[in-house]
Amino acid sequence: MATLRTLDRGLEAINVISRASDGITVQELATALDIHRAAAYRILETLESRRFARRGTDGNYRLGSGVLAVSHRFMAQFRVVSQPVIQGLANEVGMTAFLSVEDSGEALALAVAEPVAIESLGIRFQVGFRHPLRRGADGIAILAQRPPRDGDSEAVRTARERGYCVTSGENQPGAVGVAVGLGEFDALQIEASVGVIRLGGLSDLSVEDVLPHLDKVRGELRELLVSS
Template identity: 55%
Template sequence: MSTLQTLDRGLEAIDIVSRRTGGISPAALADELGVHRAGAYRILATLEQRHLVAKGHDGLYRLGSGALVVAGRFMSQYRTAAQPVVQELADATGCTAFVSIADRDESVAIAVAEPAARGDIGVRYTMGARHPLEHGADGLAILAQRPERDSDIAAVTRARTLGYALTEGEIQSGTVGLAVATGGAFTSDAEASIGIIRLGRPGDLDVDALLPLVQAARDSLTRQY
């Protein structure tokens, strides 16, 4: 499929600016885009007019308020799409199901569902719950989809090898979690994972039976995002 080069460069510029937390100069942006400085200035001026970037007092450009507005709308749409998928997964597995996304060095639950046939004792896992990425199946699944690094902990390496993350008692004592990554293969993707959590020990989770259900839920969600 053919693309619009000017639009593609504008989107690439937003991605570059977003990754430069300290800001970026027009000259540096021109070098990264492979365009003349005049072209970089025009791109930045267009993005600034839409409030997608903002020029600081130091002359460097950073993401603008418009990017936050778009991000908020994306999260609302993503959560709306994820919720029925998560509910179906919870009902199919009899476990609490969730979708989590990466927020810097933390994993944040953006959609959570309990099975319709919930017992008297369950797992308390609420939307908005957050924890370090290196703790919990959801965060490990997200880390496992990133390029391999020497600093990776053993649990990340294991999840990358298996294609899923399995943890015990890392978020709540007496619980086990299973998760797979849903996105992040490309720089523009949201880094996310989908999975289940329940009371018990790793042996209490029938991975052979539950993993295909989690993977099917992942596929259903990624067809939409």
């Protein structure tokens, strides 16, 4: 498939900048893109004019506010297309289903659905609900997708080994949930997890029965991310 070379380089430049936590110099970008320094400078000037990049006082370039605005719009659009998938999951398993994404170090509920055939059982899990990543099946499932670190909790290590996370009573007393991560950030450019939650204890949730449904929905959501 033919691509617009200049546009492709500009988009790749945004990708390169996003990976540089301390910012990136003109020469570093030129090296990463295998282009002349002057060409890298023109790309950065263009990105800066559109607020997709900004130059700091140290001379390094970092992502600009324009990227954040696009990110928020993407999240809104992704929620719309993912909501029917999450609703289908809720109907299949008869529990509250959710899609959570990483946002500023927290797990943010992007889409939530209740099963249509079952009356609400008082699960306090709604769109916009957020909590630290280290707590709750959705947050721990996201952390488990990251490379191992010395400071990983036992819950994260267990979830990484199993491929899923189960928690009880962490974000809502008397509720149990299970979640799986959608995949590594490098593949999707987003950190997310999908899962279900219900009232009860660990013995009330059949993980073996739920996991096939979560695996199927994970694949559907990954397809939506790749095609979005």
